[in-house]
Amino acid sequence: MKIRYIIYTLLVLLVGYLLYNKFFGEGASKKEGAGGAKGSRKGGPVPVNVLLAHDTTLNTVIDITGTISANEQVNLVAQASGDVTGIYFNEGSRVKKGQLLVKIYNQDLQASLAQNNYNVTLARENENRNRQLFEKEAISKQEYQTSLASYNALKAQSDAINAQIKRTEVRAPFSGTIGLRNISPGGYISPQTPIATLVNIDPAKLTFSVPEKYLSLVKVGNKVKFTTESASKTYNATVYAIEPSVDVNSRTITVRARAANPDNELTAGSFAKISLALNQIPKTFMVPTQSVIPDIKTNYVFVVDSGMSVQREVKTGLRTDTQIEITEGLKNGDSVIVSGIIQLRQKAPVKVQKVVKK
Incomplete structure (x- = not known):
């Protein structure tokens, strides 16, 4: 053991x-x-890749989404209450501005108008007769003014009845396509009763939002290309209006463009994929995103100078998915270090392995 x-x-x-x-x-x-x-x-030289800075033209194109809306759209309603005596449109048809669409019972108003017009005729004859007598000093001025006032009051009453009659007619406020109707002949309608929707979508409006950083490049007249889910072709539009303030929640600005739509291929409410071409910047420097190092108050890059890495303070502008615009701090021919940056320090020896292209 x-x-x-x-x-x-x-x-x-x-x-x-x-x-x-x-x-x-x-x-x-x-x-x-x-x-x-x-x-x-x-302790030896840090192997790096560099990009030679040179002037380039920046074509700023951003891909965003938007919504197609009608140029004009309204929900038709009556201005008076009563029974529907006539419907003068077909669902889904084109109508012209001013076209009669719906008529409401107004026979009582027509009768009142006829009676008042008869009184207007008598009052006009009486006023004309009294004017001649007044000119001959056969009646007083007061008597003539009384007959004139009576005539004018009856004319005003006829105008009021005519206005009421017009309120019993629903006419198209603009030319467009009318939708599905919600009323029937003989039915009772009021100003709260929806009749149908009238839409004018030629031209179509395209509404979308652009990030705040592109605000200085968004201009009236910018060209827009877009596609929809329902069609394979590409449509063209032109920016015509820009919201004057930035949305504080999304930090975007709302933009609206017009697109010709003579064949009604575009439909209100459709989703659109948009390619927005902004103004060109003719001479600028673009460097890869990873080469720009942010600091508390500024940004800087490393450039190769006499075989060593040297910090260079820069000012930045527009950003794309992979590149940043340098507006100040670089000159043509500068060798901007684009790799091995994490190992660099001021005046560190470097060895250029490759000159990369944009």
């Missing part, structure tokens, strides 16, 4: 010796020395 304990003790000591020798012995020292030799090479 004691021999067994002795054997176990010897095995534990042997394992301990092997572990000590592995981590703290001569072999470990050699590995550490090799590692130290390898680490010493970190």
Whole structure:
């Protein structure tokens, strides 16, 4: 039994010796020395790729989404209450501005107008007769003015009845396509009763939002290309209006463009994929996004100068998905470092491995 304990003790000591020798012995020292030799090479030049700065023309095109809306759209309602005596349009048809669409019962008003017009005729004859008598000084001025006032009052009453009659007619406020009707002949309608929707979608309006950073480039007259889910062709539009304020929640500005739609291919409410071409910037520098290092108050890049990395403070402008515009701080021919940036420091030796192209 004691021999067994002795054997176990010897095995534990042997394992301990092997572990000590592995981590703290001569072999470990050699590995550490090799590692130290390898680490010493970190003091050498940092291999980098560079981009030669040169003037370029920036064509700013952004891809966004928008919504197609009608040029004009209105929900038709009556201005008077009563029974529908006539419907003069077909659902989904084209109508012209001023066309009679719906008529409401107005026979009582027509009768009142006829009676009043008869009184107007009599009052006009009476006024004419009294004017002649007044000119001959056969009646007083007061008598003539009384007959004139009576005549004018009856004319005004006829105008009021005519206005009421017009309110019993629903006419198209503009030319367009009328939708599905919600009334029937003989039904009773009021100003709260929806009749149908009238839409004019030629030209169509395209409404979309542009990020605030592009605000200076969005102008009236900018060209827009867009597609819809219902058609494979590309449509053209032109910006005609820009919202004067930025949305504080989305930090975007709303823009509206017009697109010709003579064949009614575009439908109000449709989703649109938009490609907006902004103004060109003729001479500028563009560098990869990763080469610009943001600081608390500014931005900077590293350039190669006499085999060393040198920090250069820059001012930035527009951004694309992969590049940033440099508006100040670079000149033609500067070698902008675009790789290995995390290992760089001021005046660190570098070795250019490759000159990359944009």
